[in-house]
Amino acid sequence: MKNALEEIADEVFEQLRSRNAGFCDCLQCRDDAITHALNKIRPRYISGSPIGSAVTRVALSQLQVRAEMSVVLLDAMRRVQARPRHLGTVAG
Numbered sequence: 001m002k003n004a005l006e007e008i009a010d011e012v013f014e015q016l017r018s019r020n021a022g023f024c025d026c027l028q029c030r031d032d033a034i035t036h037a038l039n040k041i042r043p044r045y046i047s048g049s050p051i052g053s054a055v056t057r058v059a060l061s062q063l064q065v066r067a068e069m070s071v072v073l074l075d076a077m078r079r080v081q082a083r084p085r086h087l088g089t090v091a092g
């Protein structure tokens with residue numbers, strides 16, 4: 001089961017991509033951007049403690065989380081766009 005943060009990341013990504021026509025359409029770039037954003041934003045919402053990992057959907061539905069997610073995701077998308085991994089999985 002996806003956690004609430006991942007669901008928000010998916011939603012926000014789709015919104016941002018629809019406004020950024022230049023962003024690559026492939027799954028690799030999508031996954032990279034979302035993974036990067038989640039890695040960055042997660043520690044702020046999920047501390048790693050048992051209580052933290054039980055952050056509720058209600059808490060995460062706040063507009064603030066979406067706003068922060070869009071900032072972090074936009075940054076992640078710029079990084080992916082600058083160095084897309086789909087071009088050279090072998091060369092690394």
Ligand SMILES: [Zn+2]
Binds near residue numbers: 086
């Ligand atoms: Zn791509």
